[in-house]
Amino acid sequence: MNAFWDTLKVVAQIALRNLFASRIKTFIVGGIITFGAWIIVVGTSLLDSVDQSMSRSITGSIAGDIQVYSAESKETLDVFGGFGPSGNDIAPLADFAQVRRTLSTVPNVAAVVPMGIDTATVTAGNSVDQVLARLREAASNIQNGDKSAATAADYTSQKDHVRQIVRVLHGDFENIKKVRTDASDVAEDLAFVQKANSEEFWRDFDRDPYANLEFLENRIASLASDADMLFLRYIGTDPGEFRRTFDRMTIVEGQPIPEGKRGFLFSKYVYEEQVKLRTARTLDKVKVRRDDRKEKIADEPELQRMIKENANNGQEILLQLDGNKTSVFRSKLGTFLHSQTTDVGQLLTQFLSMNDDNFDERYQFYYKELAPSLQLYKVRVGDTLTIKAYTRSGYVQSANLHVFGIFAFKGLEKSPQAGAMNMMDLVSFRELYGYLTADREKEIRDLRAKSGAKEIARENADAQLFGSASKDDSTATDTPSPSNIPSLTEELSQIAGSRQRSQEKDAPYDPGQLEQGVVLNAAVFLKDAHKVGTTITAIESAAGRDKIPLKALSWQNAVGITGQFTVLMRAVLYTAVIIIFLVALIIINNALVMATLERVREFGTLRAIGAQRRFIWSMLVLESIVTGILFGALGILLGSLFVSWLGQRGIPAWNDIVTFFFSGPRLYPALASKNLVLALVIVIVVSVVSSTYPAWLAMRVSPRQAMQSEE
Amino acid sequence: MAIIVSIRNATKDYRLGKVLVPALRGVSLEVNSGEFLSIAGPSGSGKTTLLNLIGCVDTPTSGTVEVAGRNTAELGERALTRLRLYTIGFIFQSFNLVGVLDVFRNVELPLLLQRTLSSKERAERVHSLLDRVGLKEYSDHRPSELSGGQRQRVAIARALVTRPQLVLADEPTANLDSVTGQNILDLMRELNHADGTTFIFSTHDARVMSYANAVIRLADGKLSDTSDGGRATDAEVAELGHVSAGASQP
Numbered sequence: 026m027n028a029f030w031d032t033l034k035v036v037a038q039i040a041l042r043n044l045f046a047s048r049i050k051t052f053i054v055g056g057i058i059t060f061g062a063w064i065i066v067v068g069t070s071l072l073d074s075v076d077q078s079m080s081r082s083i084t085g086s087i088a089g090d091i092q093v094y095s096a097e098s099k100e101t102l103d104v105f106g107g108f109g110p111s112g113n114d115i116a117p118l119a120d121f122a123q124v125r126r127t128l129s130t131v132p133n134v135a136a137v138v139p140m141g142i143d144t145a146t147v148t149a150g151n152s153v154d155q156v157l158a159r160l161r162e163a164a165s166n167i168q169n170g171d172k173s174a175a176t177a178a179d180y181t182s183q184k185d186h187v188r189q190i191v192r193v194l195h196g197d198f199e200n201i202k203k204v205r206t207d208a209s210d211v212a213e214d215l216a217f218v219q220k221a222n223s224e225e226f227w228r229d230f231d232r233d234p235y236a237n238l239e240f241l242e243n244r245i246a247s248l249a250s251d252a253d254m255l256f257l258r259y260i261g262t263d264p265g266e267f268r269r270t271f272d273r274m275t276i277v278e279g280q281p282i283p284e285g286k287r288g289f290l291f292s293k294y295v296y297e298e299q300v301k302l303r304t305a306r307t308l309d310k311v312k313v314r315r316d317d318r319k320e321k322i323a324d325e326p327e328l329q330r331m332i333k334e335n336a337n338n339g340q341e342i343l344l345q346l347d348g349n350k351t352s353v354f355r356s357k358l359g360t361f362l363h364s365q366t367t368d369v370g371q372l373l374t375q376f377l378s379m380n381d382d383n384f385d386e387r388y389q390f391y392y393k394e395l396a397p398s399l400q401l402y403k404v405r406v407g408d409t410l411t412i413k414a415y416t417r418s419g420y421v422q423s424a425n426l427h428v429f430g431i432f433a434f435k436g437l438e439k440s441p442q443a444g445a446m447n448m449m450d451l452v453s454f455r456e457l458y459g460y461l462t463a464d465r466e467k468e469i470r471d472l473r474a475k476s477g478a479k480e481i482a483r484e485n486a487d488a489q490l491f492g493s494a495s496k497d498d499s500t501a502t503d504t505p506s507p508s509n510i511p512s513l514t515e516e517l518s519q520i521a522g523s524r525q526r527s528q529e530k531d532a533p534y535d536p537g538q539l540e541q542g543v544v545l546n547a548a549v550f551l552k553d554a555h556k557v558g559t560t561i562t563a564i565e566s567a568a569g570r571d572k573i574p575l576k577a578l579s580w581q582n583a584v585g586i587t588g589q590f591t592v593l594m595r596a597v598l599y600t601a602v603i604i605i606f607l608v609a610l611i612i613i614n615n616a617l618v619m620a621t622l623e624r625v626r627e628f629g630t631l632r633a634i635g636a637q638r639r640f641i642w643s644m645l646v647l648e649s650i651v652t653g654i655l656f657g658a659l660g661i662l663l664g665s666l667f668v669s670w671l672g673q674r675g676i677p678a679w680n681d682i683v684t685f686f687f688s689g690p691r692l693y694p695a696l697a698s699k700n701l702v703l704a705l706v707i708v709i710v711v712s713v714v715s716s717t718y719p720a721w722l723a724m725r726v727s728p729r730q731a732m733q734s735e736e
Numbered sequence: 737m738a739i740i741v742s743i744r745n746a747t748k749d750y751r752l753g754k755v756l757v758p759a760l761r762g763v764s765l766e767v768n769s770g771e772f773l774s775i776a777g778p779s780g781s782g783k784t785t786l787l788n789l790i791g792c793v794d795t796p797t798s799g800t801v802e803v804a805g806r807n808t809a810e811l812g813e814r815a816l817t818r819l820r821l822y823t824i825g826f827i828f829q830s831f832n833l834v835g836v837l838d839v840f841r842n843v844e845l846p847l848l849l850q851r852t853l854s855s856k857e858r859a860e861r862v863h864s865l866l867d868r869v870g871l872k873e874y875s876d877h878r879p880s881e882l883s884g885g886q887r888q889r890v891a892i893a894r895a896l897v898t899r900p901q902l903v904l905a906d907e908p909t910a911n912l913d914s915v916t917g918q919n920i921l922d923l924m925r926e927l928n929h930a931d932g933t934t935f936i937f938s939t940h941d942a943r944v945m946s947y948a949n950a951v952i953r954l955a956d957g958k959l960s961d962t963s964d965g966g967r968a969t970d971a972e973v974a975e976l977g978h979v980s981a982g983a984s985q986p
């Protein structure tokens with residue numbers, strides 16, 4: 026046995042010495058192996074880190090360890106997906122209390138949070154409506170004999186504001202006419218706008234202010250309200266339990282939805298992206314990229330595009346300006362820009378056309394001088410939101426909800442997927458969702474047939490109810506104000522015996538109500554999060570036993586493609602590693618074959634003096650393994666150093682999607698010893714495989730080759 | 737005296753494409769243990785082929801070759817290798833040392849292949865042999881740091897380190913100048929005398945074969961028609977050149 030080790034030592038010595046003897050071969054083979062080992066260590070470490078941080082963020086923000094939903098659903102649950110108007114087609118679970126009872130029989134289940142995810146449109150403080158309402162108030166004050174100068178000034182200022190809005194609208198329509206060859210579908214609207222923008226209209230306005238106001242409310246307001254529409258995605262849940270269970274949730278502004286109260290929380294992401302004034306939002310984004318990423322507007326086409334678009338967004342500011350503010354803006358901007366122009370629209374466009382030299386100064390000016398006169402967010406904490414959703418039965422249901430605050434998920438602040446999720450109480454959710462039992466649904470159908478109301482299909486309900494989508498439907502344009510849209514809806518819900526939600530915004534409910542009733546899905550937290558697979562089986566068999574159609578998904582499978590991201594990336598990495606090592610295999614093989622041919626005399630001599638074939642074979646494979654281990658170790662060392670360096674420094678996320686995968690602005694990758702072992706194993710396997718054929722060739726060298734005289 | 741090599745009517749044909757090249761055309765030969773035998777003949781006469789058969793690196797096309805009492809035709813690849821390892825030492829025309837190993841490791845190599853001696857025993861064996869070939873001081877030199885003659889001495893030490901019954905040397909001096917060559921032959925003969933190890937070496941140089949105490953002559957794959965089993969008489973050897981002193985006929 027000693028002799029065996031001595032032999033091994035000599036063979037290892039031969040191997041080592043040969044490394045130095047044939048430098049080019051060593052350089053090629055060593056380089057490839059070092060690189061391959063480096064890739065494995067760095068790649069797997071990065072992926073593991075992304076995997077871990079993602080799973081922490083996702084399980085701790087929305088998904089839990091396991092999601093359950095109805096097995097009768099047409100689609101697979103995707104808590105981040107279903108962005109389309111139809112959402113994620115999930116069948117309801119009629120009784121959450123029963124779901125909880127069943128889940129609580131599974132020993133590994135620690136907590137269950139009821140949920141429902143849906144989308145709805147929200148009209149956020151229609152500025153035109155508000156302005157018109159103020160104008161109507163001023164007009165009626167004057168009609169009622171108020172002769173004060175303040176009232177007269179207010180009246181004029183409001184009129185100016187409306188004129189401002191009409192001017193902006195007119196400009197928009199002129200643009201539509203310019204870019205479109207066939208603008209016949211907007212011809213009627215254009216005629217209204219032209220009338221409202223004409224000198225005569227305003228000259229004669231005071232003769233019959235109510236009639237003219239009616240014209241503005243009916244024909245003009247709806248045209249200007251598009252900008253105020255928000256398309257929101259929300260999760261309905263038990264707000265208290267959600268906050269207690271999901272540790273990633275934080276309130277950034279305001280307060281959580283109090284127990285037993287109806288209410289709404291904006292996601293910080295949505296609040297910034299959709300609710301904030303677009304000009305302000307764009308300036309914020311450009312500033313971040315200039316300051317944090319040191320990008321220059323002059324160098325970045327993306328920034329140039331943002332600035333250019335922003336210059337055209339001045340109208341959202343114009344719409345907010347009444348007569349007084351208009352003159353304030355005119356003088357402030359005129360002084361700042363040293364311009365004689367009196368057109369505030371032009372001044373704003375000029376102001377917003379920024380470049381690297383004036384950006385910082387103008388950014389400051391925007392927030393210090395302009396923003397205080399503006400409503401920076403269309404909705405504020407404390408406001409009431411009117412949410413309109415299409416129920417499953419196909420009609421519109423609305424709810425007025427108090428906005429209690431703004432929340433974010435730690436680590437997912439910049440994630441468009443997780444950030445798209447707003448929150449409301451489950452009781453309001455159920456009403457908007459409009460779940461009806463089969464009996465109740467039949468009842469409504471019968472009543473509807475009796476009352477002669479025609480069925481409104483989901484697809485064209487929008488057109489029929491909102492009108493804005495199809496302008497040639499004159500009946501639709503007759504219902505411009507959101508307050509009288511759902512007359513049909515309300516009629517139907519009254520028929521069906523439902524309550525009038527829109528009038529009961531802050532109505533409290535009995536917290537027990539949260540438990541009873543419909544949910545779409547539920548997040549399940551486990552005592553031992555490593556046993557997801559077996560718990561899923563246990564949940565589904567418990568559901569089978571209790572005869573409820575439950576399907577359980579691991580969080581990875583419940584967040585759509587997002588959860589598969591690391592699986593996908595891993596597949597990409599492994600494919601890359603396989604390709605690298607296949608190429609390595611071929612190159613190493615060739616290098617070794619060449620080296621073998623050069624060493625024919627050596628092998629012949631060894632064979633002649635009594636070395637068996639298998640000795641030669643083992644010697645060459647061992648040589649290759651020694652090379653592999655040496656350079657593999659080098660690669661692993663370099664990879665480890667690189668990962669540790671990254672771990673200290675952190676990898677900055679370069680965009681929002683990456684931020685999501687990093688679960689924060691920076692990823693701090695950590696080394697795992699299993700990855701080092703993996704790299705070493707792969708390197709050794711590749712070494713053995715790549716040397717097999719050359720070793721076989723060497724083994725078959727005849728000892729007679731040793732006798733051949735040197736030519 | 738024991739017969740260590742016994743060849744009966746051996747032929748060896750090589751195939752070169754479609755042509756059969758007869759390298760040996762029926763050679764019969766007996767070698768006694770302790771002999772210092774030279775195989776002489778011009779280039780291409782079949783000397784290497786014959787040594788290959790004796791050295792068990794090749795087997796005859798027909799006829800039999802017995803080495804240390806074993807018929808090589810009946811042995812497989814592994815058994816032949818073992819036979820070489822334990823009974824035969826090789827000295828090559830081009831020395832054939834392992835370039836990446838030092839002198840000590842080169843000489844030790846066959847012992848490592850044998851795996852019978854402890855490292856201490858091996859070291860003793862190697863050092864005493866290096867002493868005998870006059871390379872005591874060179875054990876940690878690389879072959880590339882040695883002269884041709886020194887390298888061939890290392891090769892001789894390597895051939896003898898296993899204490900083989902038979903040492904084969906194919907034109908051991910062909911790559912050396914004549915003085916160095918003579919020194920190498922002197923060394924080989926000395927070792928032959930001292931240990932009684934059988935030496936068979938080939939040469940096409942008349943002066944070299946004169947060192948042998950017996951010479952067989954090959955021409956066109958056949959032994960010359962001489963009286964004693966293919967061996968030249970003293971007189972014939974004398975004709976070939978200088979007769980070495982002390983070479984005795986069995």
Ligand SMILES: Nc1ncnc2c1ncn2[C@@H]1O[C@H](COP(=O)(O)OP(=O)(O)O)[C@@H](O)[C@H]1O
Nearest residue numbers: 750751752757759778779780781782783784785
């Ligand atoms: N591997 C071989 N293939 C074909 N012919 C060979 C081979 N080895 C030797 N020969 C031929 O056999 C003959 C004898 O060769 P060899 O034994 O090497 O002679 P020597 O060693 O006396 O110069 C020569 O004609 C040579 O060309």
Ligand SMILES: [Mg+2]
Nearest residue numbers: 783784785906
């Ligand atoms: Mg020859």
